[in-house]
Amino acid sequence: MRKKQQLVDKQLIIEYQSGHVKALPVLVKRWHKTFCEKAYWITKDADVAKDIAQESWTTIITKLPHLKKAESFGSWALRIVYTKSLDFINETQRINKNKEVFKVSEKTKLLEDQEVDLILKQRLIHVINELPETQQAVIKLFYVQEYSIKEIGDILNVSVGTVKSRLFTAREKLKEVLIKNKNYEN
Known part of the structure; x- marks a missing residue:
């Protein structure tokens, strides 16, 4: 055949x-x-x-x-x-x-990013704790408890302008920490 x-x-x-x-x-x-x-x-x-x-x-x-x-x-x-x-x-x-290598490198990068985030959070908490009490209160009320500027003024019994001023000053100090951290990473 x-x-x-x-x-x-x-x-x-x-x-x-x-x-x-x-x-x-x-x-x-x-x-x-x-x-x-x-x-x-x-x-x-x-x-x-x-x-x-x-x-x-x-x-x-x-x-x-x-x-x-x-x-x-x-x-x-x-x-x-x-x-x-x-x-x-x-x-x-x-x-x-190649996909497996990519997955491993992505996991490693994710862990590294989480580590950097944790360090950054610790630095920010440290800087927030070093702020004057009035600025700490404004930051916590605005970012953590999500009150509006007017509500914060009512809670602290201060004017809206004072709340804005304290918030601005606190943000500037926090921004310095973020910039230092960014420059440290590069």
Whole structure:
């Protein structure tokens, strides 16, 4: 049976190489399923196997006019499918490895960022605690308890202008800490 198949393939290839393009669809019909099965056997993914078979046909059709031993078409073409399947596996592994490295580096960066955030928060808390009581109160009421400037004025029994002034001064001191921290990171 195999010898008969090789003779039919040889005849089709010789016809194609002689300019009879109608021989190609017959050859494709005879081999496409086998190519898909071979690619699936390696990749274990039906969709990928179909894509590899299609890519293999592109390569085969390009090189077919130069095939010297037409009777060896089957092994020659299957070697192309096999190589493309392995290329896909290797590329997938490389991509997955890169993704894993990226995930690890992102986790490390996240931990480093959290560490920097914690240090910054500690510095800010330290600076807030060193502010005069009046500025501490305004900062805590405005940012922590989210009162409006008018409400803070009512709570502290001071004018809106005084609240704004204390808030501005406190922010400036906090901004210095943030700038120092930013310059320290760079």
